[in-house]
Amino acid sequence: xxxxxxxxxxxxxxxxxxxxxxxxxxxxxxxxxxxxxxxxxxxxxxxxxxxxxxxxxxxxxxxxxxxxxxxxxxxxxxxxxxxxxxxxxxxxxxxxxxxxxxxxxxxxxxxxxxxxxxxxxxxxxxxxxxxxxxxxxxxxxxxxxxxxxxxxxxxxxxxxxxxxxxxxxxxxxxxxxxxxxxxxxxxxxxxxxxxxxxxxxxxxxxxxxxxxxxxxxxxxxxxxxxxxxxxxxxxxxxxxxxxxxxxxxxxxxxxxxxxxxxxxxxxxxxxxxxxxxxxxxxxxxxxxxxxxxxxxxxxxxxxxxxxxxxxxxxxxxxxxxxxxxxxxxxxxxxxxxxxxxxxxxxxxxxxxxxxxxxxxxxxxxxxxxxxxxxxxxxxxxxxxxxxxxxxxxxxxxxxxxxxxxxxxxxxxxxxxxxxxxxxxxxxxxxxxxxxxxxxxxxxxxxxxxxxxxxxxxxxxxxxxxxxxxxxxxxxxxxxxx
Amino acid sequence: xxxxxxxxxxxxxxxxxxxxxxxxxxxxxxxxxxxxxxxxxxxxxxxxxxxxxxxxxxxxxxxxxxxxxxxxxxxxxxxxxxxxxxxxxxxxxxxxxxxxxxxxxxxxxxxxxxxxxxxxxxxxxxxxxxxxxxxxxxxxxxxxxxxxxxxxxxxxxxxxxxxxxxxxxxxxxxxxxxxxxxxxxxxxxxxxxxxxxxxxxxxxxxxxxxxxxxxxxxxxxxxxxxxxxxxxxxxxxxxxxxxxxxxxxxxxxxxxxxxxxxxxxxxxxxxxxxxxxxxxxxxxxxxxxxxxxxxxxxxxxxxxxxxxxxxxxxxxxxxxxxxxxxxxxxxxxxxxxxxxxxxxxxxxxxxxxxxxxxxxxxxxxxxxxxxxxxxxxxxxxxxxxxxxxxxxxxxxxxxxxxxxxxxxxxxxxxxxxxxxxxxxxxxxxxxxxxxxxxxxxxxxxxxxxxxxxxxxxxxxxxxxxxxxxxxx
Numbered sequence: 032x033x034x035x036x037x038x039x040x041x042x043x044x045x046x047x048x049x050x051x052x053x054x055x056x057x058x059x060x061x062x063x064x065x066x067x068x069x070x071x072x073x074x075x076x077x078x079x080x081x082x083x084x085x086x087x088x089x090x091x092x093x094x095x096x097x098x099x100x101x102x103x104x105x106x107x108x109x110x111x112x113x114x115x116x117x118x119x120x121x122x123x124x125x126x127x128x129x130x131x132x133x134x135x136x137x138x139x140x141x142x143x144x145x146x147x148x149x150x151x152x153x154x155x156x157x158x159x160x161x162x163x164x165x166x167x168x169x170x171x172x173x174x175x176x177x178x179x180x181x182x183x184x185x186x187x188x189x190x191x192x193x194x195x196x197x198x199x200x201x202x203x204x205x206x207x208x209x210x211x212x213x214x215x216x217x218x219x220x221x222x223x224x225x226x227x228x229x230x231x232x233x234x235x236x237x238x239x240x241x242x243x244x245x246x247x248x249x250x251x252x253x254x255x256x257x258x259x260x261x262x263x264x265x266x267x268x269x270x271x272x273x274x275x276x277x278x279x280x281x282x283x284x285x286x287x288x289x290x291x292x293x294x295x296x297x298x299x300x301x302x303x304x305x306x307x308x309x310x311x312x313x314x315x316x317x318x319x320x321x322x323x324x325x326x327x328x329x330x331x332x333x334x335x336x337x338x339x340x341x342x343x344x345x346x347x348x349x350x351x352x353x354x355x356x357x358x359x360x361x362x363x364x365x366x367x368x369x370x371x372x373x374x375x376x377x378x379x380x381x382x383x384x385x386x387x388x389x390x391x392x393x394x395x396x397x398x399x400x401x402x403x404x405x406x407x408x409x410x411x412x413x414x415x416x417x418x419x420x421x422x423x424x425x426x427x428x429x430x431x432x433x434x435x436x437x438x439x440x441x442x443x444x445x446x447x448x449x450x451x452x453x454x455x456x457x458x459x460x461x462x463x464x465x466x467x468x469x470x471x472x473x474x475x476x477x478x479x480x481x482x483x484x485x486x487x488x489x490x491x492x493x494x495x496x497x498x499x500x501x502x503x504x505x506x507x508x509x510x511x512x
Numbered sequence: 513x514x515x516x517x518x519x520x521x522x523x524x525x526x527x528x529x530x531x532x533x534x535x536x537x538x539x540x541x542x543x544x545x546x547x548x549x550x551x552x553x554x555x556x557x558x559x560x561x562x563x564x565x566x567x568x569x570x571x572x573x574x575x576x577x578x579x580x581x582x583x584x585x586x587x588x589x590x591x592x593x594x595x596x597x598x599x600x601x602x603x604x605x606x607x608x609x610x611x612x613x614x615x616x617x618x619x620x621x622x623x624x625x626x627x628x629x630x631x632x633x634x635x636x637x638x639x640x641x642x643x644x645x646x647x648x649x650x651x652x653x654x655x656x657x658x659x660x661x662x663x664x665x666x667x668x669x670x671x672x673x674x675x676x677x678x679x680x681x682x683x684x685x686x687x688x689x690x691x692x693x694x695x696x697x698x699x700x701x702x703x704x705x706x707x708x709x710x711x712x713x714x715x716x717x718x719x720x721x722x723x724x725x726x727x728x729x730x731x732x733x734x735x736x737x738x739x740x741x742x743x744x745x746x747x748x749x750x751x752x753x754x755x756x757x758x759x760x761x762x763x764x765x766x767x768x769x770x771x772x773x774x775x776x777x778x779x780x781x782x783x784x785x786x787x788x789x790x791x792x793x794x795x796x797x798x799x800x801x802x803x804x805x806x807x808x809x810x811x812x813x814x815x816x817x818x819x820x821x822x823x824x825x826x827x828x829x830x831x832x833x834x835x836x837x838x839x840x841x842x843x844x845x846x847x848x849x850x851x852x853x854x855x856x857x858x859x860x861x862x863x864x865x866x867x868x869x870x871x872x873x874x875x876x877x878x879x880x881x882x883x884x885x886x887x888x889x890x891x892x893x894x895x896x897x898x899x900x901x902x903x904x905x906x907x908x909x910x911x912x913x914x915x916x917x918x919x920x921x922x923x924x925x926x927x928x929x930x931x932x933x934x935x936x937x938x939x940x941x942x943x944x945x946x947x948x949x950x951x952x953x954x955x956x957x958x959x960x961x962x963x964x965x966x967x968x969x970x971x972x973x974x975x976x977x978x979x980x981x982x983x984x
Contacts (some may be wrong), residue, residue: 219777226756336522424885426887426888429855432886433883434884435884436880437880438570438880439878439880441870441877442875444871444875445900449895450896451895453891454890
């Protein structure tokens, strides 16, 4: 046990590898939230009237709400009037190519290991890099445009494709959905927009890297992905954020719409700053993510690897509206040090013969608290619907917690729902077996943990699977034994 | 949540009118405790579906039954004659039978026998007047506040009941049966009976609570059972809930097993319009073993809610839960299981299984099997499933000349068996089988359409499609 304790101490002492602050001159809105700030954001982004109205409606609705309290995470009160709701890198001439991008900004991406140049050249991944709310570089536009795919920043989409945005904005996550969705709807600054026309298979993996950079700014992203009939798209989202002492709120909204036979795969690797060894600082990751399988035989798949953030609180869900549609959720959530996670999914079965699969792997170490909370709802119309849920928790160390709160509501007799969950620690027998064969304790534990998560990692696109495994082993380095 | 919604949720009212709190003969500590509980109800109000633990059960129809009877009488007996009441009682399930009618012990209906090992059965009223210390500690069990108003009401208003006192080493082989009968005609429409089992070290007993209700004016049973166990005691407990479907049944079971003790509780719920049987086990002694099982057969117009909390606070305990539900008509079955493993409860082995069958398209099952774990050296697992009868199995039986309805009944009773098989051999198992099969007829066979499926001529696929069609 003594090794465990010293190893835990080592983990606690682990520095956040991505903690640095880039010095980019930033254009800030005044602190606080009121209708003026919303009009200002809207004006800065040159938005049409309907969008301003929508934001204001969301804001007025948000005013009537109080913050939810049912979650199994604890944090101090958030002062919404202390947040700066808009921060844009100082206006420069729009870069026409990667070479024109602020070298400091590019250096920051290089530090993160996501050099745009390299990505463009080697990996064939289009990156819409979001730094503090405004997209600065979008690559591969041309190749995507050739296929008819629209992939741009949200603001560009509002300018260039207002009808598409207007038709789908809030159609999956209405601004009345919840407290943070309403807040986001009122103040969202930018995000990504993707439209894949009927029958088109997006020629490459799409990816957005989110960064939170300016001190004291919250980030309110909004992502909207629409896959028309028969379209297919895989979207990757990866996050790292620099070290900060005061807590930062991230309240994003992601909406996915899949029409007949369309497929959307949304993958996330989230590694935001988790706070220091005493649980100070770190990102509050309060995100509303939802997909709507609007068409028959459509499929939406969420895969997430959550290793960062002080608090992760989100439930990427799927509304299975079309007959025979499919929803999937694969998740690895790690809470080490003082991290807290309350995450899971919602599968709402409406259409006939809809199926959903949930696989959740939670790892708690140090003082981490990990909660799986999931809802599987079979409505009266969901004839022949099926769900299988599997939640496994792994506990490392005596001070952490793992919790499972599934909700299953079934209103159709032909629906089948199965839920199973286990909680255990890395067993002494497993460790003994590995050590007997000359494998060190730490390596053995890492193998066991990786094996525990393999089912989910396999669902990630190749380049993310590597990153995810690396993240997990770095996060657990020395934590186990 | 909007401020408005919160206001509706809480519904506290200082004006809430309650019947007289207890008896004039109550000892001082009890009066204090009753007033505190009543104040809690007035301050916190009744639970609403906005509260997580009451999400699936609306208490509104229950609140339509007045807590205080307008006539102001405190008639304790229904207007029925003893003979009629005897008719309402089912078969005897043990050597000792204590009958409570509308929350009050009826000695003339009860059958007592001498118990071995110094074991005693006391009327709670008498025990309270004697002021034994153990009851004082039971009443203040909830000093940290109440989980909900019904539990608080029991502390405020419960006057009568049964105290089963098992001294150390007492072994009572014959089951002790407590019948809790709701019969129309009494002045009070709410009853708050209480059963207390105090099991001394290495004592052993079987306690059966048999809830029965006569049809008629809706009444509310708000029962509380407390089981306090010393080291190595063994208590096997049963709840047969066959209250009237006109009435409402709320019962709570609170258990404190001692070190290396063994506790089991088995539930069969068939009755009541809303039936909620709550189980809370606080494992504070090491190496205790508990086994909880339940079968709820929910027919048209019924709700059965089963909140189960097993709190592992001591190391080395083992808990098992098996709950099965069948919902037909527009019935709604709810399983709300919760396992907590506290820091330091190493070596905990906890399992929770919930399986449900929906046999009608208007029925609903909601299940919420929760695990909350703060220790790492544990093995916990839970599983939940909701499904329908296998059309292939129905077809198989029909192809052998068994009617559609019989085939379904056969399969459902097979599903229910697993729980009933855990009941001890003898009258209790026979009675459970009787209750279950009577209720299954109601749940499975009585359907809105009642139609047999289309004649099964031809291919298997069309026949199974017809089967599915008929289930709708």
